[in-house]
Amino acid sequence: MTTSTLEDIYRNKYPYLQELALKIQTDLFNYLNGKVRIDRVSARAKSVPRFVEKANKKNKNGSIKYDNPLNQIQDQVGARIITYYLADVDEIACIVKKYYSFIEELDKRPDSITEFGYFGKHFILLIPDELKPKQEEVEIPTFFELQIKTLFQHAWGEAEHDLNYKTEEPLADDDKRMIAYSSAQAWGADQIFNTLYKKYNSES
Amino acid sequence: MEIEKIIGFISPAMKDAEKIEDKDIVGEDINQNSKLFKMLSDIFNRSTNECDIPIKFVPIKGKQENPIRDEIINIDKTFSVTACSILVKILSSLTDHKTKDGLVFFIKGNQGKNSKIMIARFPAETGITINPTADKVNFDVIDDVFLKNSRKYKAAYYLSKEQFWIGYAIDKQVNEGRGKVKEISDYWIKQFLQSEMKITSQRGTAILAKAVRATLETTEEQDIKNELVTLSTTIKNVNNKTVSFESFFAEMNLSDETKNEVLQKIDKGIQKTKFKIDEEEFRTNCNYLVDILDNGAIVIAPAKEFNDIWLKSYVAEDDEYKYSTTGKPIKSKYQTRVVR
Numbered sequence: 162m163t164t165s166t167l168e169d170i171y172r173n174k175y176p177y178l179q180e181l182a183l184k185i186q187t188d189l190f191n192y193l194n195g196k197v198r199i200d201r202v203s204a205r206a207k208s209v210p211r212f213v214e215k216a217n218k219k220n221k222n223g224s225i226k227y228d229n230p231l232n233q234i235q236d237q238v239g240a241r242i243i244t245y246y247l248a249d250v251d252e253i254a255c256i257v258k259k260y261y262s263f264i265e266e267l268d269k270r271p272d273s274i275t276e277f278g279y280f281g282k283h284f285i286l287l288i289p290d291e292l293k294p295k296q297e298e299v300e301i302p303t304f305f306e307l308q309i310k311t312l313f314q315h316a317w318g319e320a321e322h323d324l325n326y327k328t329e330e331p332l333a334d335d336d337k338r339m340i341a342y343s344s345a346q347a348w349g350a351d352q353i354f355n356t357l358y359k360k361y362n363s364e365s
Numbered sequence: 366m367e368i369e370k371i372i373g374f375i376s377p378a379m380k381d382a383e384k385i386e387d388k389d390i391v392g393e394d395i396n397q398n399s400k401l402f403k404m405l406s407d408i409f410n411r412s413t414n415e416c417d418i419p420i421k422f423v424p425i426k427g428k429q430e431n432p433i434r435d436e437i438i439n440i441d442k443t444f445s446v447t448a449c450s451i452l453v454k455i456l457s458s459l460t461d462h463k464t465k466d467g468l469v470f471f472i473k474g475n476q477g478k479n480s481k482i483m484i485a486r487f488p489a490e491t492g493i494t495i496n497p498t499a500d501k502v503n504f505d506v507i508d509d510v511f512l513k514n515s516r517k518y519k520a521a522y523y524l525s526k527e528q529f530w531i532g533y534a535i536d537k538q539v540n541e542g543r544g545k546v547k548e549i550s551d552y553w554i555k556q557f558l559q560s561e562m563k564i565t566s567q568r569g570t571a572i573l574a575k576a577v578r579a580t581l582e583t584t585e586e587q588d589i590k591n592e593l594v595t596l597s598t599t600i601k602n603v604n605n606k607t608v609s610f611e612s613f614f615a616e617m618n619l620s621d622e623t624k625n626e627v628l629q630k631i632d633k634g635i636q637k638t639k640f641k642i643d644e645e646e647f648r649t650n651c652n653y654l655v656d657i658l659d660n661g662a663i664v665i666a667p668a669k670e671f672n673d674i675w676l677k678s679y680v681a682e683d684d685e686y687k688y689s690t691t692g693k694p695i696k697s698k699y700q701t702r703v704v705r
Contacts, residue, residue: 192571232526259567264530266427285429287421287531287563291572291632303527 164213170231171212177294177301178206182238184292185305189240192260197244197252200312204240204305212237235285236306243315247355250282250309257307262287264304277344279318282309313347313354366410366481368474370444371395371402374453376469376486380461390453392446395470408513409472409483412522416533418607418639419563420521420554433559437529441480444473452484459556465489468511480525486553488517519553532560539607539639562607562640569640573610574650576630584626592623597651597668604644610636656688664688 186204193199207215216230227233242253254266265285271278284307293301310318321340325332332340374392379385395402408415422431433452440448449471456469465488472483492510496503512518521534536553554560562569581593599617608616610631614624628636654668656675666674676689 232528258565260565260571261568262421262561262563262565264421264424265429266424289564289568290638291635293634295634300526303531 164217167216167230168209168213172209174231174299174301175206175209177296177299178238180294181288181292181301182206182240185238185240185288188289188292189242189257189307193242193253193256196256198246198249199253200243200245202240202242204238207234207237207239231300232302235302235304237302238288238305239308240305241308241310241315243310243312245312245354246358247311247351248359250311253309254282254284257284257286257309261289261307277341277348279321280310280314280344280348281318283307284309311351313350317344317347366474366476368406368409368472370473371405372444372446372449372471373401374450374469374471376453376457376460376467378460378462378464378466379457380459382458385454385457387450390450390457392450392453394446405470405472405485408485408520409474409481409522412483412520412533413476416520416522416535417609417637418534418536418539418554420532420534420558420560421530421563422532422558422560431559433557434529437482437523440471441473441482441525441529444471456486456557459552464517464552466509476524478526481522482529483520483522485520486518487511487513488515490515490517521553521558531563532558534558534560564635564638564640566605566641566643567646569610569638570643570646571650572631572635573613573627573642574647576610576627578651579630580623580627586622586626588620589623589626592619593627594654594668594671597648597654597671600642600647601644603642606642607639608642609639612639613642658686658688662688 182204186202189204190199190202193202212230212234215234216227218226220226242257244250244253257263258266261284263284263286265283267283269279269281269283285304286307287303288301288305321344324340371394372392373395374390377389379389382389395405422434425431433455436448436452436455440452442448452471453469456467460467467489468487470483470485470487472485474481474483488511489509490512492507492512494505494507496505516537519534519536521532523529523532534554536550538552539550539554541550554562577593577596581590584590584593596617603613603616606616610628611624614621614627648669651668653665654671656664658664664675674690674692678687678689679685680687
């Protein structure tokens, strides 16, 4: 399939994915609301340019990564739950697993314990059939991605992502260290707030 | 639906065997012109309706990995006796002599643009044959008759568009042997396919309970109200049982009127979907039962104990009821509003 055909198919599908994202957002909120502390729940359909960019990705050996991107790209709809404390992340994950079927549950963190970078809990969940748009001619994906993060993890992730996208040249080593340092600060802030939350919550 | 090829195996019951050798698993391509091929083709074509339990593979250690799914993908790529025999070996290692030997067929074909792989297991049964002659009938018992309409018949199919993560299964024993002999219900979906229901028991039950709650709030029919109120006490009888939104009402001996009114509040596309009832989840969603009277009174109690706490007697004038209870007051409070 050529890139332009793929782009056309996805562009036609995009409004349905937007509608689906909204339904997923509401569904997640309804199952979590009143049971656990959440700052916000959001969901979005992957934009057409980002989808095309991802669909054309290649492996390190130069081969194409996705031979059927419309089926294989699992974050065509992505949702995010932001919460206050690290302890909330596990509680939210527990509720998510009760109401959604999953095929992946990952605690994303840097490979080495001496490195700092992206932190967050990721799920690949089945899109519940009752939320899918009913148009038969549109092939709706089977899965969506869910990220659960603290406010600090979210803030770091957003700024880092933005910076990486807007910078055409690779970052200098010291700049990379500064970004890792800011991740360490966010990590430290999460540890402090989580400890204090547990201390005062258990005392009350 | 177009069928490419069918391969059949004898799957011996070898749960107690120390090791299963390659020679224990015998497989063969099925001749495309045979009666058996025609019969299996019909099963393949009807599977969209017959395989009514949506399942999904369980990921191992949170990663997108499952050994049975890997084999299904491999079977899709290289449909051969060698590729299929790996799954037959696994099935034989889980099959005891009580479950008996079986015939296992792998069918590869297409459904629309999708590649479709189906596995069907016919159990060995005992049958009787007759040989009538002019003056008498001879009866004979034969072992190893393989029947599709046996309760022990199992099947599942997978589609490429769902990356072979989702399956659709038949397992008429899914509600059998709960408790002590749970392996009967777990044999096909949980143990062999390493799968679970596609819709979680909590989600399925929450959808059902919310529809029941909404119906109770909106229906004008007293009979429907009465039936739905009994659910708070009878739901425990079907805890952990596999039902569909449709079949639940027959299971609970509820009327078609009640069924139809509740089903109106559930998405049509999932009404036949099967899931396991979770009593606790039902109670979470239908925790308190509230009767609102036209004189301003609000009568409330935990749903499952409502009829024990409140004695409700009919006063034969203007459809009025008298509610009475006896208890020790522990608290009085004002509320700004009551949600009706």
